[in-house]
Amino acid sequence: MSEPQTQTQSAPPKRSFLQTLEIDTRLLGMIGAFLLVALVFNVLTDGRFLTPRNIFNLTIQTASVAIMATGMVFVIVTRHIDLSVGAILAACSALMAMTQVRFLPGTLGLEIGHWAIPWIAIAAGLALGTLIGAFNGWLIGYQGIPAFIVTLGGFLVWRNVGWYQTGGQTIGPLDQTFMTFGGINGTLGGPLSWALGVLAILFTAFAIYNSRRTKVKHGFPVKPLWAEVTLAAIACGAIAGFIAILTHYSVPSRVVARDPARFGCEVAEGCTPVYGLPISVLLLIGVAAVMTVIARRTRFGRYIFATGGNPDAAELSGINTRMLTVKIFALMGALCALAAVVASSRLANHSNDLGTLDELRVIAAAVIGGTALSGGIGTIYGAILGALIMQSLQSGMAMVGVDAPLQNIVVGAVLVFAVFIDIQYRKRLGGK
């Protein structure tokens, strides 16, 4: 029955350097755009933009929106939209703040600073976010109400549910442990950052080696060894560079002087700790890894993309697209809660306007990152890069001193321009 597969091994046509590396040109374009933005601002700010300190700040400012953007990819890929993410973030943040500041210490009588307080608060927030998301998904999937309407309603409902919980007050100060998720108050320091970096490099090298080995085992064509080694070197170099930059941001001496013990020193003199990898960024990296695995390696992810590409085909293939919608929105809600942890702990308290306009930033990040509103196309890393580009633009303009209205005009124009480029790129490729 099976004929020898001679035809698959025919000589490959001559290919360019980039084609041989098999790098996604879209990814390359986005990295290029990001570098361009960074370099331009670096020149305009006399070298203040590309300092370890500013890069550190950029990463912690991006984390909250980027975490939500990974979930928005799944939502948009299945041809839906979620306009309520900022509002869900506010509702979750309100519940978490009330739990750790009022309910647990007040009603349950737990001592302030008790080890369980932050974790109970986070669990409550995650539960609320998942529940709200699942409810949205149920309205969309099972009741057939368009996602635009359900989440437009949610946009008004959930932020004000948060307001109702807090009575409009700003709630704080938040728990000390909880605040380590915020960025500057929770970093890994030098040695731990490097240890993680080395682990990540080893893992990357192993993953590339392993993928090549399976391909060879199945007799698939593989790229030349030098291309594989080049790719591995670039990836490992990027990881090492990132860690190196973050570990070059030293803690200012006045901060050390305030509490030397926090940085593992007896006295402030001669103590020169560095910040290293922020826990919020570590959380983002973890979320990105899990979401990428979900997208590429699980049935759930496969069904998300199949449903986005052709909902009828997915349905006829026996996929329960309604339940899928519930799961996607529940996941989105859970990610909003995670983002709420990061956003509120960065500010050290919960205020009612937390996450205002985040829905637009999150959607813009996903779309700039190459997620197509027509469905079926999108990547997790793209959305994170999109969030990073948006944040760089915004904080870069703020550093240069561009007027506030102009800042928004530029960000809006960039969003439209990015989608324009993306459409041109797809046309060139002959896709849809």
Place this chain on the structure above:
Amino acid sequence: MAAPLVEMKDVSIAFGGVQAVDKVSITLNAGEVVGLLGHNGAGKSTLIKMLSGAYKMDSGEIFINGKKVTINSPRDARDQNIETIYQTLALADNLDAASNLFLGRELTNAFGFVDDDRMEAETRKIMARLNPNFKKLKEPVSALSGGQRQSVAIARAVYFNAKILIMDEPTAALGVHETAMVAELIQELKKQGLGIFLISHDTREMMELCDRVAVMKNGQMVGTERVEDVTEDDILSMIILGKNPKAAA
């Protein structure tokens, strides 16, 4: 005589006030090709979608090998080894051939993750058999020609050992050469003992491919005849007039 492979008995379905299929009965034997003919809106596709699980019938019974079965979803139909190749192809354009072939039935590894490499290997094997010219395994199926897309859809049915195959206008989007390929494949599958329901508008093609033809009009069954017993004109008059000339004679 053994029970037929498929027997649909007094099957009905209505959409709003429209009786799309009205007490239709039809049988299909193993190794047989039965063609369904009729105007647009005659109820052919609707009838077949109740067998494939896309629609849920209002009343009637379905027997597979003489055993009564309930088909409420495409998954139920698959459990009965019923595979469908739809007119609209039902492929996810943004995914590659292997992902489409295994859609809804992905191969997974020990950790429960989808095993793309194994699926690609299996796809290469079945494609070498069905369409040796098929090489675009990495591209999304939107980059494939009509014939290549059709062979992905057919591969899906063949790979999972369908016993009952439903083909809804399988050649509608194809060129001459590709149509001939599908015809050849139908004969091959028939020899393997599959029962095939074929829907088409092309009366001549149906006369060549089918053992029996069933004609529907306005949701009702006009009649089922062996192709040897009727002429093309007989069938045309059944389609147009909604009367069986042989029954009247």
